[in-house]
Amino acid sequence: MNDDAHDAGPGRDGPRNPSRRRFLGGAAGAAGALAAGGVGFGVARATESEAAAAPAATHRVPFYGRHQAGIATPAQDRLAFAAFDITAVDVQDVQVMLGTWAAAASQLTKGLQVGAVEVSPDRPPIDTGEALGLSPANLTITVGFGPSLFDDRFGLAAKRPAALAPIPALPGDTLDPQRSGGDLCVQACADDPQVAFHAIRNFARLARGTAVMRWSQLGFGRTSSTSRSQDTPRNLMGFKDGTNNIKDEDTDELDRFVWVGRETDQPWMRGGSYVVARRIRMLIESWDTDFLSDQEKVFGRYKDSGAPLTGKHEFDTVRLAAARAGKPVIDANAHIRLAAPESNGGKKLLRRGYSYTDGIDPDTGLLDAGLFFIAFQQDPRTQFVPIQRRLGGSDLLNEYIRHTGSGVWACPPGVSAAGDWWGKSLFG
Known part of the structure; x- marks a missing residue:
């Protein structure tokens, strides 16, 4: 595909540099700027026929807001996650891409396309088309910036938050560099797998010439509930996961553990969060x-009910001090004990993980399946890293898991309105 892939849609014959200056200068809104810049009205607004066929305002999560959707939003059923590396050398190209992505996201989360499918028989469609006729499916699109974006390429080094430090080597890591890191991450969650995939696919198309996909992961079966309206799901080991997760309704805990506030050294991150995958x-x-009794010992919960071994019901208080015959009821190295806030200075994470399966490992003939762990937090240095060090050191679960990929990204605050984009104040 040649560079014309960036120039899909009406107005693509206009001069590149003047349109880019208009975009960056904010003299036009997202729709006008993207059309003048060559991406076309198709990205920023629907065609008349698409608008007429737009899905009703149900199963829709608002795109614009103070915080990015897809963090405290009630977790959807499906995930498409991708990390990107920037290939452009001009920081303005990065800004144009982020603006294009934001305009596209505002369309996709309404159940619309990024542009017309029927354009011309002699040109590629603007939208790939596989989500035509589908509902928005509660699609959310969340974007983050990795530590590597703040190297010396774009003059952003002084604006890298202290909290955005690369995850250090942790006990038990067997990380594949081809499944780790990335300048940018995009998390698309939806209740329809095709809707989530469609978002990532079209972001990759819109990024051509500016960024390339480094790695990706599809997920199914959310492994955490992020709202009191949701039941606690089970992971692929058959246990309920994330029983005591932070919920969307827990505004005080969100402010304390998830949203970045005045404590940050970088004002552009206020209202944002950090994600570890x-x-x-x-x-x-x-x-x-493994025997059932040992499985329950590993987790510290009953497999059937999800109740802690010190209780009868899932949400019973976990009594870590409880003992029987002089031994703790919940093993000293049980997952539930080592991950508990009481064992970690009161620290909590907002988990949004998904199960995954990538077929059979050709080297072993065994299933390549597990958990794509996602957690949002205020500062990974004081939340994820110390908790994982504790887990990686002695968790009974370590016998049955391997950490094979990793990344951390700063997710800026939400996009406020048309013409805004993720991290706009970072580049100002």
Whole structure:
């Protein structure tokens, strides 16, 4: 595909540099700027026929807001996650791409296309078309900036938040560099897998010439509830996961543990959050041969009800001090104990993980499946890293899992209105 892939849509014959100056100068809104810049009205607004066929305002999560959607939003059923590396050398190209992505996201989250499918028989369609006729499916699109974006390429080094430090080596890591890191991340969550995939696919198309996909992961079956309206799901080991997760309704805990506030050294991050993603492979075949009593000892919960071993119901208080015959009821190295806020100075994470399966490992003939762990937080240095060090050091679960991918990104505050884009004040 030649560079014309960036120039899909009406107005693409206009001069490149003047249109880019108009975009960056804010003299036009997102629709006008993107049309003048060559991406076309198709990205920024629907065609008349598409508008007439737009889905009703149901199953829709608002795109614009103080915080990015897809963080405290009630977790959807499906995930498409991708990390990108910037290939452009001009920082203005990065800004144009982010603006194009934001305009596209405002369309996609309404259940619309990024542009017309029927354009011309002699030109590629603006939108790939696989989501035509589908509902918005509660699509959310969340974007983050990795530590590597703040190197010496774009003059952003002085604006890298202290909290955006690369994740250090942790106990038990067997990380694949081809599944780790990235200048940018995009998380698309939806209740329809095709809607989520469609968002990532079209972001990759719109990025051509500016960024390339580094790695990606599809997920199914959310492994955490992020709203009191949701039941607690089960992971691929059959246990309920994330029972005591932070919920959307817990505004005080969101402010304390998730949203970046005045404590940050970089004002452009206020209202944002930091995301850590880890690809955690489960040794399914080995786990499936373990006795039930040992499985429950590993987690510290009953497999059937999800109740802690010190209780009868899922949401019963976990009594870590409880003992029987002089021994703790919940093992000293049980997952529930080591991950508990009481064991970690009161620290919590907002988890939004998903199960995944990538077929069979050709080297072993075993299933390549597990948990794509996603957690949002105010500062990974004081939340994720110390918690994972504790887990990685002695968690009974370590016998059955391997951490194979990792990344951390700063997710700026939400996009406020048309013409705004993720991290606009970072580049100002």
